[in-house]
Amino acid sequence: MSTPANTAPTKVSSVKAGAEDSIRRGPPVEVVRYGPGKRINHWVTAISLILLLLSGLAMFHPSLFFLTELFGGGQMTRWIHPWIGIVLFFSFFILFAQLWKLNLPNRDDVQWASQIGDVIGGHEEKLPELGKYNAGQKFIFWGMASLIIVLIVTGIMAWEQYFGHLTSIPTQRIALLVHSLAAVAIILVFILHVYAAIWTRGTISAMTRGTVTGGWAWRHHRKWLKDIAGRGRIDPAE
């Protein structure tokens, strides 16, 4: 009670080891980007998306029909595809609920997007300092979110086994056309997502071990790093 709450000193050691958005002093300096919950959530979504992509492509183009063998044949592929879609929908939207605020666009995103040439050229020093997400990551986030909604809605309309009579046949035709277009779009977003994670070295550990190096945070998300350092979210333990 001796110190009022608003002037309370930042106690460095108060951060729980391994907490999200905290710094491990090291050396080397590491920053915790994702806690275990989000990582599990991400990988459930990722595996679902890959399975949906494989089973969906099998039914999309005859030259890829052989992919049905991965699921135990055509009947199994047709049966399992919508159920994986349900898993992905819920898994993604648990993630969505936790991340949407941080993915709201801001002024820096406009600047970042207008300098897309410097982004692709790797001239990060010319770009504004960024928070936890850049405009590219936000594009992937909102792209995935909106396409998943389109895919689940049209997918249910085309789900013959349970919803074959929910809508008229002409409506189902449109649903299937939209479903396949949205599927192509989400696969493009998926390729962009995976590619960006690989091209930007040091990113993947954020989703495996949950951490990135201090330098990675400094280079790509300096505002985020400064923010958590400024708030004293530093775990001094080695």
Add this chain to the structure above:
Amino acid sequence: MANTMDSPRTAVSNPPVQPMETNLTQKDLIRRSATSELPRPERQLTPVAKLIDVSKCIGCKACQSACVEWNDTNPAVGENVGVYTNPHDLTADMYTLMRFTEWVNPETDNLEWLIRKDGCMHCADPGCLKACPAPGAIVQYSNGIVDFVHENCIGCGYCVKGCPFNIPRISKADHRAYKCTLCSDRVAVGQGPACAKACPTQAIVFGTKEDMKKHADERIADLKSRGYTNAGLYDPPGVGGTHVMYVLHHNDKPHIYSDLPDNPAISAVVETWKGATKYAGLAVMGLAAAGSILHGLFAKANRVSKHEEEEAKELVDESVEHADKRVEDA
């Protein structure tokens, strides 16, 4: 050659009794679902057709019974809801259905009882086959019959969306699509379809498509002489013609016969989905994947420098010092 023959010419006469080989083989396919390279058949079977003369139909449903018997489908006993149409719709166990319509002719003010035997039309350009994603689940023989090959069917219901006539039904029991086969198993050995064989008034006749058109012409001339000036043959060109045709006394308005489409064609939505989308979509995805692999191999990766790691360390150290100082001050 001795034991095979071309398409049967009629459903009325009894077939030969000696054992016969089927004349509908894999080599007689002119289309096969989800298959691009199909060898051209060496022989062309004479195209067949079933002609349904609605003006001669008495609504006895012998065709439905014959269909159930021949195909051994055993549909469940239904419920009478006060209309003659029974069962209420085509099902995976009922490939043909007499649809009854009470229509008041605005010109004569007469009540006309229209009866149309509904079922697969065996389109020359089949929408079901175009929509089907499973190789070989839907085939078209050179005699015009469009047939479902159930062991290849995956139960997705795309055929239902592809069909301009709303014919295929997916079985709730085995999740495969069913429809009229035009009794391909009978036609293959020189017999006509069971429904045509059973029809007591020969409202349903079967033979070569050419013969059926000639027969239809005679029937239409007869109907016209009786005052049905719009009598005509329903062989819709939008689907390339069909191998099940109707003689309609009001061929100017097919829709009065329980919503028989006036100008059926494969939906433009289905054409887009199974045309441009399928090919362009695959190309775009392939290019994006190949492009990112190439960029990954040849372009410089975005790497964090040692200097940046040091900058981060400095920042963190400073923050810790600040914090420690504040703790001390307090």
